[in-house]
Amino acid sequence: MEIPQKPQYGGGIIINPEFNNRLEGWTAFGDAKIEHRELRGNKFIVAHSRNQPYDSVSQKIYLQRNMLYSLSAWIQVSEGNDAPVSAIVKTSEGFKHCGTIFAESNCWSMLKGGFMVDTSGLAELYFESNNTSVEIWVDSVSLKQFTQKQWRFHQEQSIEKARKKKVLIQAIDAQGNPLPNATLSLVQTRSGFPFGSGISRHILTNAAYQNWFTSRNFTATVFGDEMKWYSTEYARGTEDYSASDAMLKFAQQHNIAVRGHNIFWDDPNYQPGWVPSLPPDQLSTAVQKRLNSVVSRYKGQLIGWDVVNENLHFSFFESKLGENASAKIYHDVREIDGGTTLFMNEFNTVEDSRDGSAAPGKYLQKLREIQSYGGGGGGWxxxxxxxxxxxIPPNLPYMRASIDTLAASGSPIWITELDVSSQPNQAEYLEQILREAHSHPKVQGIMMWTGWTPGGCYRMCLTDNNFKNLPTGDVVDKLLREWGFTKAKVEGNTNPDGFFEATLFHGDYEVRINHPNINNYSAQHLQVMRSDEQKQGRQIIQLRV
Structure with missing residues (x-):
């Protein structure tokens, strides 16, 4: 952007956020030199003569315990197109990494991030870049604090807007006349939001596991290992899809959608045992065979494919087949199953702001690289x-800011493998993360990585081995009830014109209508659609009794 936007929230607690008062409130950090500049009528601050990554510009701030802080700033560098610039808050207890942008010259980019603090006190906000040869330009800085209550209120308001819809139902008789004072009962039979738990092959032979899983009314699932290359072709040339076939059939029988996880994994430690030693020509042949086999087998039966898993942190196929290996694989998969959404899939993009390998900016760079492979132009x-x-404890402001940044791409966003490592507040943290994810309007589905095996789960189970809920399972059940997954009921009466209005979660409903003039109740089906599926802000339905 040629000129940065105004600071969010008017700058929040930041003094002189637009630098209209020259350097008021700002000082040099480290050994940098700072100066006030103006270009095309826009005023900003510049840190130059930098020798250390942290040499930059800073402002002292006062932080309050248990508050959530959302940060944003517009950043530019003096040269180059890929200079990492991070926002850091130095407190008495250490450093809070708030977020990272990969800045360009001649273009302002928005850095979004955030943090939470456990203690009150003075702190210092500054910016840093490992590229010490560039000047760091900063403008429109904002740091806004929220109470826990304010944050939760925003989540609830977002859910009302993003996950629900106003529905106006008119009950009419066989002649088309309105039925006043009719009693309507609406029971949600299926949620319109994809949410669920991963499963393992053990569900095929364990009735208690099946009963627990199917009774939750989950709308989506994913297989932990059973579709991966090392499971379906453990020995070279011998394919076995029996487990994944049976699990897919089980899910389909219960009307549960399945994510395809995964076609390839870029981590060298998770290849079939016979793969790493293959020379490049044989590996290329094996890759093409695997791709054709699994994608053709499940074409059109899945709601998404994780194509090359974790290709920001790892590069097994790139190291063997060239830097465009991932991009080529995506395009080959698209040729076979172009009707299914193809996903990148990464860790630490929302979990840990310190991991620059998977920062939102890096994620979007890789995404665009895949899209543009072969002259594609990025049109898909x-x-x-x-x-x-x-x-680690969830940093909700950073999580929200990261999803905001990614959402600007227009790509569908899913939470794909959610879990929380074993720790005293595991269930509390799980609830916080689930609420944050579900409330973000750009998140289109949530999967928990909680497939059960007799030896336990990857890091987090929802039940014990007798399929009695653990505290994490209780959290999930509470949210399933709250979000309308457990046959939530809404009741009311029509007005004199036969109308009844309600705000309902997206999904499928059974509507029962009773009226004194009708001998038997009338049961009908209703689908409440997302706003992007139906243009109107309010869905209007006429039901004939």
Whole structure:
């Protein structure tokens, strides 16, 4: 952008956020030199003569305990097109990494991030870049604080807008006349939001596992290992899809959608045992065979494919087959199953702001690289898969800011492997993350990485081995009830014109209508659609009794 936008929230607690008062409130950090500049009528601050990454510009701030802080700033560098610039807050207890942008020259880019603090006190906000040869230009800085109550209120308001819709139902008789004072009962039979738990092959032979899983009314699932290359072709040339075939059939029988995980995994440690030693020509042949086999087998039966898993952190196929290996694989998969959304899938993009390898900016760079391979021009959408394996307390402002940044691409976003490592507040953190994900209007589905095996789960189970809920399972059940997955009921009476209005979660409903003039109640089906599926802000339905 040639000129940065105004600071969010008017700058929040930041003094002189637009630098209209020259350097008021701002000082040099480290050994940098700072100066006030103006270009095309826009005023900003510049840190130059930098020798260390942290040499930059800073402002002292006062932080309050248990508050959530959303940060944004517009950044530019003096030269180059890929200079990482991070926002850092130095507190008495250490450093808070708020977010990273890959800045360009001659173009302002928005850095979004955030953090949470456990103690009150003075702190210092500054910016840093490992590229010490560039000047860091900063403008329109904002740091807005929110109470826990304010944050939760925003989540609830977002859910009302993004996950629900106003529905106006008119009950009429066989002649088309309105039925006043008719009693309507609406029961949600299926949620319109894809949400669920991963499963393992053990569900095929364990009735208790099946009963627990199917009774939750989950709308989506994913297989932990059973569709991966090392499971379906453990020995070279011998394919076995029996487990994944049976699991897919089980899910389809219960009207549960399935994500395809995964076609390839870029981590060298998770290849079939016979793959790493193959010379490039044989590996290329094996890759093409695997791709054709699994994608053709499940074409049109899945709601998404994780194509080359974790190709930001790892590069097994690139190291063997060239730097465009991932991009070529995506395009080959698209040729076979172009009707299914193809996903990137990564960890630490929302979990850990310190991991620059998977920062939102890096994610979008890789996504565009795949889209443009072979002269594609970037005209097709690649799904953004966010694994969400949390090992540290969730940084909700950073999570929200990261999803905001990714959403600007227009690509569909899913939380694909959510779990929280074992820790005293595991269930509490799970609830916080689920609420944040579900409330974000650009998140189109949530999968938990909680497939059960007799030896336990990857990092987080929802039940014990007798399929009695653990505290994490209780959290999930509470949210399933709250979000309308468990046959939530809405009742009311029509007005004198036969109308009844309600705000309902997206999904399928059974509507029962009773009226004194009707001998038997009338049961009908209703689908409440998302606004992007139906243009009107309010859905109007006429039901004939």
């Amino acid at each position: 959408a690649i799904g953004i898969g966010l694994e969400a394996h949390f090992s």
